[in-house]
Amino acid sequence: MSTAARTDAVGVGVIGTGDIGTYHARRLARRIAGARVAAVCDVAADRAAAVAAEVGARVCPDAETVIADAAVDAVVIASPGPTHAGLVQACLAAGKPVLCEKPLATTTADAAAVLAAEAAGGRRLVQVGFMRRYDRGYRAVKAALDAGEVGAPLVVHCVHRNVAAPPWFTSEMLPLDSVIHEIDAARWLLGSEIVAATVHTPRPSPLAAPGLQDPQLVTLETAAGAIVQVEMFVNARSGYEVRCEVVGSEGSVALEHAADAWLSRDRTRGRRLPGDWKARFDDAFQAELQAWVDAVAAGAPPPGASAWDGCAATAVATACVEALRSGQRTEVALPERPALYG
């Protein structure tokens, strides 16, 4: 694809039309300026056909056809996590910018292979879908930290609660699919790599599926000496809730609750919690996709989390899984950071 600035709409190919793939396709078709959905695919052909008809895109038989389609200038990968690394590699081989939903890869080795391929191409084409970097609350926390308003960060308290997990959700997916957001947010907020992980497991919730270790308490140690604590609870029932407070040597800074109304009734006053991540992070996804499309249109490098960020997050998440299984503190095995990533 030419790196010259474009004048027409960016043709986006969407791989995977499940929950988040459909969510992205609809946004790209209706709410992102300068973009259109050129092609979609899914292993469930009927699901792909329905989304394609809705957004006016071509249906392709498989991901490779989407990536090769001449009308596709850039690709969004929203298929299951284990397929991500191979599909990103295919986009790199085609020289097409790609926004890959987290995780970049489910093993550090696969993530490192993506780094090597992108570095060999000499230019950044990969962005990983860590949308919290675009959330107004997280950006306010980062602005305060970058301005040194709380002094040296010491402890980060995080809460990440889903209402209910699907029946196929496994204990390992809590770190690999959910805590991975806190892993990236901590690296981004603190500007420090995570070097070790420990996972404590209370008694499982009686509302969790049999055998599911839920909740989990994850403790991350940063190279700079800070400690990040994450309560991960995917069957919390109370609502979709994400909290983050950074405690520094001179003060603390925390996420503001999602901007919802205060409700007073029956001698109770409170705020309704969102039901899921779509409601809580709609603005963040909007800002993330608009910034990504704008960069593609301008022939500029992707503005969000890089493949290095994706690789580091996968390395930490897999250390969390090892720590969950062993009950022991587990050091993070980070690969060499290619020069392409600064």
Ligand code: ISE
């Ligand atoms: C899901 O895959 C997401 O990415 C959501 O943002 C997160 O809150 C949820 O726990 C994950 O399962």
